[in-house]
Amino acid sequence: MSQEKSTIPDDRSSLARPTVAVTLAPALVRLFPGSALRVEVPAATVGEMIDTLECRWPGMRDRLRDSTPRIRRHINIFVDGERATLATRLAPGTEIFVLTAISGG
Numbered sequence: 001m002s003q004e005k006s007t008i009p010d011d012r013s014s015l016a017r018p019t020v021a022v023t024l025a026p027a028l029v030r031l032f033p034g035s036a037l038r039v040e041v042p043a044a045t046v047g048e049m050i051d052t053l054e055c056r057w058p059g060m061r062d063r064l065r066d067s068t069p070r071i072r073r074h075i076n077i078f079v080d081g082e083r084a085t086l087a088t089r090l091a092p093g094t095e096i097f098v099l100t101a102i103s104g105g
Helices: 026-031 046-056 060-064
Strands: 019-024 038-042 075-079 095-100
Touching (some): 019 026, 019 046, 026 060, 038 046
Antiparallel strands (some): 075 095
16 A cells, blocks of 8 residues: 555545544453453444454454443443443543453452
8 A cells, every 4th residue: 555545535445434442351461362461443433443453353242232222230431530321422541451350258
């Protein structure tokens, strides 16, 4: 792809979306061979971030959100230290942490 062509804005282009840093829970990384603890992805919302992770590692979406769609009860997603929903907007350089809930008795 030529450099000139890659600068043309397009709705499907990652140029239209900010790049964000995602830190995944080790339990998720173990489930998806080839994944990493920290990845950078283009996304404007948490929902888009999950869709992008799904493209890279099929099945990831089902681990992170349910069919309603909402973030699963046992998953916590934090954006710059605040708990997020699928609609949470992301700015360039945003730090996102995807954590699995810990329970026990």
